[in-house]
Amino acid sequence: MTSRLPSNKGLVSGLIALASLLATPTAAQDASTGGVVVNGTNFALNGDHVSYRFHVDEETGDLINDHFGGLVTETVPMLTPKSQGWVEDIGRVKREFPDLGRGDFRVPAVRIQQTAGYTVSDFRYRSHDVVKGKPALPGLPATFGREDGDVSTLVVHMYDNYSSVAADLTYSVFPKLDAIVRSVNITNEGKGNITIERLASFSVDLPYGDYDMIELKGDWAREGMKVRRKVDYGTQGFGSTTGYSSHLHNPFLSLVAPDTTESRGEAWGFSLIYTGSFAVDVEKGSQGFTRAMLGLNPYHLSWNLGPGESLTSPECVATYSEKGIGGVSRLFHRLFRNHLMKSKFAVEPRPVLLNSWEGLFFDYNESRIYNLAQESAELGVKLFVLDDGWFGNEYPRVIDNAGLGDWQANKDRFPNGLGPLVDQVTALTAANSSDKLQFGLWFEPEMVNPNSTLYKTHPDWALHAGDYPRTLTRSELVLNVALPEVQDFIIASLSDILGNASVSYVKWDNNRAIHEMPRDGTAHAYMLGLYRVFETLMTRFPDVLFEGCASGGGRFDPGILQYFPQVWTSDDTDALQRIYTQFGTSLLYPPSSMGAHVSVVPNQQTGRTIPLQFRAHIALMGGSFGFELDPAELSDADRAQIPGIIKLAEEINPIIVKGDLWRLNLPEDSNWPAALYLSEDGSKGVLFYFQVRSTYNQPTPYLRLQGLDPAARYTVNGTDTYSGATLMRMGLQYRFQGEYDSKVVLIEKA
Ligand SMILES: *[C@@H]1O[C@H](CO)[C@@H](O)[C@H](O)[C@H]1NC(C)=O
Ligand SMILES: *[C@@H]1O[C@H](CO)[C@@H](O)[C@H](O)[C@H]1NC(C)=O
Ligand SMILES: *[C@@H]1O[C@H](CO)[C@@H](O)[C@H](O)[C@H]1NC(C)=O
Ligand SMILES: *[C@@H]1O[C@H](CO)[C@@H](O)[C@H](O)[C@H]1NC(C)=O
Ligand SMILES: *[C@@H]1O[C@H](CO)[C@@H](O)[C@H](O)[C@H]1NC(C)=O
Ligand SMILES: *[C@@H]1O[C@H](CO)[C@@H](O)[C@H](O)[C@H]1NC(C)=O
Ligand SMILES: *[C@@H]1O[C@H](CO)[C@@H](O)[C@H](O)[C@H]1NC(C)=O
Ligand SMILES: *[C@@H]1O[C@H](CO)[C@@H](O)[C@H](O)[C@H]1NC(C)=O
Ligand SMILES: *[C@@H]1O[C@H](CO)[C@@H](O)[C@H](O)[C@H]1NC(C)=O
Secondary structure, three states, X not given: OOOOOOOOOOHHHHHHHHHHHHHOOOOOOOHHHOOEEEEOOEEEEEOOOEEEEEEEOOOOOOEEEEEEXXXXXXXXXXXXXXXXXXXOHHHOOOEOOXXXXXXXXXXXXXEEEOOOOOOOOOEEEEEEEEEEOOOOOOOOOOOOOOOOOOOEEEEEEEEEOOOOEEEEEEEEEEHHHOEEEEEXXXXXXXXXXXXXXXXXXXXXXXXXXXXXXXXXXOOOOOOOEEEEEEOOEEEEEEEOOOOOOOOOEOOEEEEEOOOOOOOOEOEEEEEEOOOOOEEEEEEEOOOOOEEEEEEEOHHHOOEEXXXXXXXXXXXXXXXXXXXXXXXXXXXXXXXXHHHOXXXXXXXXXXXXXXXXXXXXXXXXXXXXXXXXHHHHHHHOOOEEEEOOOOEOOOOOOOOOOOOOOOOOEOOOOOOOOOHHHHHHHOOOEOOOOOOEOEEEEEEOOOEEOOOOHHHHHOHHHEOOOOOOOOOOEOOEEEEOOOOHHHHHHHHHHHHHHHHXXXXXXEEEOOOOOOOOOOOOOHHHHHHHHHHHHHHHHHHHOOOOEEEEOEXXXXXXXXXXHOOOOEEEOOOOOOHHHHHHHHHHHOOOOOHHHEEEEEEOOOOOOOOOOOOHHHHHHHHOOOOEEEEEOOHXXXXXXXXXXXXXXXXXXXXXXXXXXXXXXXXXXXXXXXXXXXXXXXXXXXXEEEEEEEEOOOOOOOOOOXXXXXXXXXXXXXXXXXXXXXXXXXXXXOOEOOOOOOOOEEEEEEEEEO
């Protein structure tokens, strides 16, 4: 793409005119239906720069995809090659809801075992509705519109006349965000039971061509690692069978043209709004189309539907950008910030916090904790978080093999309950500020230790499969949150604490995967139960800032973000590892949703020693910034830097939580990773710029900014003023010194 800068003249400006002509939205959009255009049984969902088009095949009743890509104004009918050989037409077309058993040999979106045992299905178009706005998805997290025109919806009703099963495909479009959302609702209209064995939320066949696929893989302490590979013939995919979204893979897929980069080229992004086991399948078929689908993991489904019952899939969001992978990320960030996160804190600046864990672990009593809170206040911290170790009496939580499930303050540590400590802590004033300290508390509500009163009372509440041994991870078992009595127990336990003490923040941890399950469907039933718990608690305690955590980023997914506006990104706080994890995580997740803390050196995970400024600058790129250390262990030099760091954090945090992110240099490509955050209106920005390795007798390249208005002038860190054109086309240069040096630069429209 040609960049549109004012100083371009002559030949280049001709190209620009052509480019802008092509990019101008011209598709007819009926204002009353937003981006949904229906002509007979031809459907189009149009965004400002995207079209998603499909139609009903008159002969077969099948839904055929015509286009998912840049904005177009009509469909050019596809010429299917003459059908010869084993693959009939059904296997040679681009299908919206590929069913099973009638000659489409590619991976199906749905597999249903009928009453009679057959798994063939034949879904045909029955009718459709256009709906204003976007209906809620009962019991599941979902994107939502805020005002008229944000979103509109098309529901296509499909029906299998042989099995009497209905499938409603609900498509919504957020035109300003170039986002298409889909979910599927299966209803058993027959007389016997059926079993849903596989259900994808979204399935699309992209045209003949070559694509690369991008995903986020990882493990504990190295989440969010970007992987890019060529999509080849056959199936390739990934998913989670852990019961949760997991550290191992994330419910996110991007398909890109082979020459697409961070800032240029066609990119599609897909994201499943779900917290449980998921599956992503990508298949390039014999005809060269690429099928991509995201949905519930078939290994954890087998969902029974009695007559009249329905199963609704989670929803999946698809976005498209011609501005590279960064373009797709920014669409997701805006969508998630404004149309997914329900917390009132979603776009609010977050308080600088100090968490007790890496400083004290289990080794504390009430006065030790109060001292730590005092030291935190003296540093200028605004939120003090008491981590693990505060609960359990019969089985005190003073070690990690006891007490989970017993959510009462430990009487040895807190003889009069948490109340007096919370009162004392919240009476402290943060240094050089009129703000009182806020108090936060750690929970792991879905887990139970066999060494607990809860487990001795309710052994059946732990997930188990008959007499198979209940395997422990970190000495824990998982409660069966599918059971209403377990949901009610969790709601009551947290309500008791949150209702009796002024707790402003909850860190909701989850430190193991699910093993033995009574049946496959328990996995999804667990999620429905968990979402009920989240919804109830966030409605009851709207002023509590909830942070998700699962041994770090083991449950960093869009489903969680509906309820919790932030997630602890990784237990690995090593700043070098964090660059990769945070840049990777930001492919999908807005920076506002990332928790990032400064911890002590040598780092407890990697043993690496990195200067405080670099560690702080890395952590400042996350929306929730804080410290995870004992201030008493800080050197005088480091301690002296902290007030300045907190001042900077408070100055830039509003831009981090609400701004657009431009990844300028990637850590895998450059010794000088850099990221620019710009407020949505473009008036303010903050640039992060890092040198990883020291270089000798070698200049650092100019760093070219992106996303600015070329004609506007910007003040750089309160001193020099340059045009956007200069900053984007020539760039800035800084002198670095030694290993792990870093700069934070404030940009303001003059
Ligand atoms: C609607 O479809 C018909 C038949 O395909 C076509 O002739 C007509 O031009 C279409 N109308 C619009 C407004 O696109
Ligand atoms: C699914 O379909 C059933 C039957 O038509 C309906 O009662 C239910 O509301 C639908 N659910 C959703 C989420 O659309
Ligand atoms: C659906 O099946 C019924 C009998 O089960 C039959 O009468 C009807 O013609 C079928 N409709 C279609 C569209 O195939
Ligand atoms: C049939 O479905 C109903 C309703 O979900 C359920 O109660 C019943 O146990 C199922 N029967 C069998 C044999 O699976
Ligand atoms: C709390 O622990 C500190 C040492 O960490 C000790 O000096 C103090 O006496 C203890 N306080 C109580 C009430 O046990
Ligand atoms: C229960 O606690 C005891 C005593 O600390 C310990 O030896 C045992 O391993 C614990 N049991 C489990 C299942 O963690
Ligand atoms: C406060 O705690 C008591 C005792 O645990 C409990 O009975 C009560 O319901 C709690 N209050 C609130 C508002 O949750
Ligand atoms: C408080 O302000 C004083 C004077 O500006 C400054 O010297 C000190 O470092 C500040 N302390 C903190 C913790 O911000
Ligand atoms: C820019 O200004 C901020 C805050 O005033 C300061 O912390 C930072 O060091 C400055 N950056 C550079 C590169 O001078």
